[in-house]
Amino acid sequence: MLTSFIVLLLVCLVAKTTAQYEVPEATVEAYYPKGFKVSIPDEEGIKLFAFHGKINEEMNGREAGTFSRDITKAKDGRWTFIDNSSKLKEGDILYYWTFVDYFDGERKLGYVKDDQSFTVKELLPKPGAVTTPQPSTPADPNVCNPTQTTINGKAACRGHLIFDSRFDQFGQNKDKFWTVERKFAGAPDYEFVMYDDSEKTLSVTNGHLVITPTLLDNIYGNNYVTSANGLDIGERCTGIRASAECYQRPQGWYIIPPVLSSQLSTKGKFSFKFGKIEVKAKLPKGDWLYPELYLNPEKEIYGPNYESGQIRIAYSAGNNMFNRRLEGGAILGNKAAARNYAIKVSDRNSPWADQFHTYTVLWEPERITLSVDGMVYGIIYPPERGFSSLTSNLQINYASRWKNTFAPLDEEMYILLGVGAGGHNFEDRSDGTKPWVNKEPISQKNFYKAKSSWLPTWGADSKLDIEYVKVWAL
Template identity: 30%
Template sequence: MEGQGHAHYRGSGTSGTSTTITKPRSGTPESNRRRGDPFNDDISPAPRGDQLGTPIASRPASSFGSSFGLRGASSIFFHSRRVKKGEVDQPWRSKKDPKEKWVTIIPILGLLIGFGIAAFLIYDGISSVVHHKYCPVLNDDFSEGLNTDVWTKEAEVGGFSNGEFEQTTLTDENIYVQNGKLIIKPTLQDVSLLETNTVINLTRDGTCSSSVLTDCVSVTNTTTGTIIQPVKSGRINTKKGAKIKYGRVQVTAKLPSGDWLWPAIWMLPVNDTYGPWPASGEIDIIESRGNNYTYSQGGNDIVSSALHWGPNPANDAWWRTNVKRKALHTTYAKTEHTFGMEWSQKYIFTWVDSNLLQVLYTNFDEPLWKRGAFPQADSNGTTIVDPWTQTGRKSTPFDQEFYLILNVAVGGTNSWFEDGKDGKPWVDYAPMAKKDFWNTRDTWYPTWEAEGAGQMEVSKVEIWQQCDGDENL
């Protein structure tokens, strides 16, 4: 027949004769099936023949087992097709566990409660703060030099109750304005005044800033070994031209670097209304040490703020109101910083660069006399009298006019530099403390000499008075 061909295949029949098989027309279903297309879909490949044994087509179907026929090839070859949406059952979606909703509800409730608490705390904080009105008192950038109507230089040799080693002078050697900045610079004393019998008496020309004789007179005695102050420096105040009772202060300055230097920005009362220091109070906006960051008490990478208050020097409660702040990856002697203070009837707080970077916060929520828990008598049996409660104000003694002071002190015998630490070259209560310090000048003075290192540089001072007119706010 046209289109047909013949193939001869020698089977395994008993007759041993050849069998002629008619080859169906190519492309027909029958031909596909006879070729080995068990699924009749023109997709699945035909089974490969046994390369070493009897061809699959010549083996009887019974040799594959009862479950395997010509279409039984599916047990060996897999028919692959794409799974369509909805063809696979997902029984877990048919019914949800009612507890699943809490997996979402609980975190949302937690967030809502957290936001609610935060909102309450913010509201409570804002509502408790009195937003005072401030009136400017001083805004000095030193562009016109040192205004003597505001600033007063102090001259003393008594060590300012701290046993400091500097003589403060009225000369331009230690306090001057340069390139629009106020400079306070410590320098060495005249060697001749330290090596020969000398008397410094500041009362003779009326320049002494104190009425206490020991603050105005100093002596070098080569026989006893005592010497005058071995260093000169500067201390300047606004008592004459800028004082406030409640308000704000901001001083932009770069602190000095150098061993045993003691820079400070602070305030004292105009009058000793409640008695001599510290009964009438002291506000230390910041003070620091010129030693480098390795100094164990904290060098020029740390500033501290404190309030001094108490019935007498032996009962100064400063340690209850004292906080330090460390500079972040720098020092306060490397660049300028703004040191601030805000003072009201209800609180005093200080900061560095921003009022968000708070250093000290003291809340006058109870009378300071009660907070101090002072003893009833001194160690010598003297009765201690409460000088503050009579006012009825919780902030007393911080309820009077104060003025600003800027200075760079040197050394001292009040433990600001602790004995026996970091190579301190003197002992506080030694009679020759000043001389011991002077004799080691070859080690500490070089640390002051790098360009601008040993001096405080002040570029701006701002003072505001609280002027809302209600002292009870």
């Protein structure tokens, strides 16, 4: 190969020069379902970039390798080698060396960076990948082929639509599929909310489910959150009876949650393990508001709260400084590291809450794929020894119970929809923009006292508008 011969000849010249130029460090990205990219930043003087590499086999000196290509033109500020056919997996090692033709203003010389390697730790969504991988082809409704999906503990049929909730008949089907929560919020997010089925916060408009948070004072009277009488949900409560989920009374620094919102779930009525869930929705705007589009464990067999995991279909806080960031993925525990480890992000220039989007989670036994409007933005794989191998790093209390590689994301989950406000979904900030500190007993009161700063941001768009929720078997 003439090009490789020329490159090797130039490399020999490098040894004879005393110039100080160094080849930039390469950035390597491995993609799902296949392909990888190796690139260096464009710098004045670079005239050519060459890449030579092998997968899982060390280079024999400066051999051409399995991959051998000269890149003669930079694009978008980088010199880039792209392979579209290799199917990599976590743990694979790419061994390589790179070469640069560099002109220093007087002469052009070749420079090499030897003995480089990259270990695949994560497969990224391939740039430009369109459409979420389908769990199966459309199935004959009269034929039931086996699948790994289960519904309420029973086997499902491959490719079948197993849950379809359009809300134009919500009034008739509400009790069949959904439970509207009536309780005070608590662990693990400690949001500053009381959930109820008030017509002020929960409605169906043009066939869409609409959840609109408001101040509790707007329903019960001015400064009711500090009322000595407290608030007792009584027999209507869907939480644990005779607990803070059903009755709260202000005392000293403690006040009743200042926000009234709605939340509903399929717990006890519909749960599934593995499948594809799709939610078309418009997310809420407004400071310290956020959508609750979750899959929660039907049975917390691994431990309470997030110790049994959670899958987030879509999350984007309503603040102007946050609402251009979409998050989705899995939460593995209560501590910050466990909350963030398996979360993927998609940033954009305009708020996600500006319009409707279709949010999709493809939950398979070996990975979770996240997409929005058919564009994949994140894939979650467990480490080789499972999520339980991350116990010390993520400070997980119950990971010793995670015997399977994909645990705790290997049990049936139910669907939860709602709108939250404040609480532990917002990490503490040092810039003074967040009016409460998460673990301070007075946090809820400080949030309420600061309402003159955040309440004006709540308006007509401070609502979660859901067109439909659908689930398919794999």
